[in-house]
Amino acid sequence: MSVLVYAENQSGKFKKSTYEVVSYAREVADKLKQKLIADSINSKETNLLSNYGPDKIIEYNNPLLNDFTLQNYSSIISDCAKSECASLVVLSSTADSKYLAPSLSVNLDAGLASNVVSIPESFSPLTIRRSCFTNKAFNLTILKSETNIICVSNNSYGVKENKSKAEIISKKIAVNQDKIKIESKNKSSGAISIADADIVVSGGRGLKGPENWYLVENLASALGAAMACSKPVSDMGWRPHSEHVGQTGKPVASNLYIAIGISGAIQHLAGINASKVKVVINNDPEAPFFKAADYGIVGDAFDVVPKLTETLKAFKSS
């Protein structure tokens, strides 16, 4: 028996969420006294995974696998899970890993739990804690299959270095043409995505118009943060839908979330609840966000945010 972790990469490079999920899987494998195997597809830096503790790394290479396609990736990982007798398959919560998980579950006849927020509470039966009701509650779920799959929430465990002398096995793999053909990919170049970000700076209606977004942009760039917005802002077309965070938008699980001019409707708070530290800047001291935040400033965004940006820049350079 073994634990299998899928080490996702983007254009050949691992992301922080990959190191986090390998670290998580290492601790789980230790508790189960099983070997940890990491699967890596078309990575240019496979050896870096050994900093996080796998016993064995299997790398698959084929230029046709440069882009993620569901059928090929799913069959590679399910075949590996079968041949390595995986009792548990651990994935991250990136868009691609969450795309993959249900398909793996059918291939492996496995129980599946997403949004897992901590190391399992118990291994017999396998009981995991996951967030539900869009971060308004948790549940303890028992997974009952011989093989089970979990998707670990971003930033819920952290990256833990654990150098290992992992054996690296390279496998050539035949690839079929996927039924779904990728026509194009548009990535906002340079910008940090909400899913990957440690810090998210978010703006609401309090900013009065899209022309004032430089306030959010400047603060985000000073912090190396991703930008987000509230639902009304994306509905009015001030900002793209991809920046909308909340119950029907993107969930945020960053270490720091700064909300500027967002009142804090229950649907918005649900989407950002998984963030560790929340800061609110709003001129209305009665705004519901103050009840959900850790730190707050009552004040006008147009006055406070530029000062905050400047002070942060000075702090960072000192």
Add this chain to the structure above:
Amino acid sequence: MNILVCISIVPDTTSKIKFTQDQKKFDINGIQFIINPNDEFGLTRAIWLQQKHQANVDIVTVGLSSCEPILRKCLAIGANKAIRIDTDPLDGFAVAKELKELCSKEKYDLIIGGRESIDYNGGMVPGMLAQMLQMPFVTNCISLEVKDDFVITKREIDGGIETTSCSLPLVIAGQKGLVEETDLIIPNMRGIMQARQKPLEVIPSIKSVSKSEIHKFEELPPKKSVKLVDKDNIDQLIELLHSEAKVI
């Protein structure tokens, strides 16, 4: 074209989430139920295809008779037929199995679900159903254009958008973007009257077996009260974020 929209019925987005005293079940006292928002975007998109391409739109849910008012609402929005698979849903896998059974009997060209339900947030039923049916699948779908049996879709990926194409049949998991919030259809009186005459079929469950079960729920721990910083003392905020919260 024959379309199936899979509907999950969830508590209203403003609901206060409470559980029964033994923490085993969601407390439905005083809760209003709605169509899962991600599913409603898909339903609206399906109705557009019905209007433009004369597609047939069936909707399905796995649930008990308490679901029927919401199914009638979907009919009032414009679906042709509602199907209720008569069982209390156990987990995502069991629901997908029930839907697979339906889809093996009735041939659908396009099956639309939502990215996730806003209650259990499993995000698994459409993907499992696609794999069980060996059909291609696009998740986080924010655009869907159909020409004959050829489909162009857009999927939200981390930090961008991926455009893909494929032939029908196809399963998608939709979200906002598929249609806009302002496009959602509010049933009018005519729709509501027509919905009463439309078929609502109840079919027996195949009693599919679950692979997981919820042992118990936990409410969020109480929140510490906010630390307010004076707007003229920004340095203090940075100090707190650095030394106390350790996030910068």
